[in-house]
Amino acid sequence: MVELDKHKDERGFFARTFCVQEFEAHGLNARLVQCSTAFNLRRGTVRGFHWQAPPKSEAKLVRVTRGAIHDVIVDLRPSSPTRLQHLAVELTADNGRMLYVPEGLAHAFQTLVDSTEISYQMSEFFAPEYARGARWNDPAFGITWPLPNPVLNDRDRSYPDFQ
Secondary structure (H helix, E strand, O other): OEOOOOEEEOOEEEOOOOOHHHHHHOOOOOOOOEEEEEEEOOOOEEEEEEEEOOOOOOOEEEEEEEOEEEEEEEEOOOOOOOOOOEEEEEEEOOOOOEEEEOOOEEEEEEEOOOOEEEEEEEOOOOOHHHEEEOOOOOOOOOOOOOOOOOEOOHHHHHOOOOO
């Protein structure tokens, strides 16, 4: 989780959302080569689980710029002691939190309100031939989603279970 260091005054606040030196000091991949935005019309929309396979694995920095999401990452690294474990956090435009998603982890989210917008910064260029996905409700992940009956596109609905 990345928390903003807000410098407040009578106008509001100013905060740095990314710094190469700070990320590297914490052992994080600070190479950011591409930025994307996802806009979601309806509350309950689920996107994911998505990741890129090696050699195009990517780290992501995820931030909500409007609305709110239930954001989830799952560790898919074969030799990791936390393999198939997940972390779920609430990211909102108001709380300003960001989630750093290391290489080798799958990412998904569910919108908690209508008209939610998410900003991504990625460490690798999108490579469709390395794009992978797993079913949003794969029992191996054990995710409890906050809202029933999610809005899904055909691609995310048709992903197989990870195993």
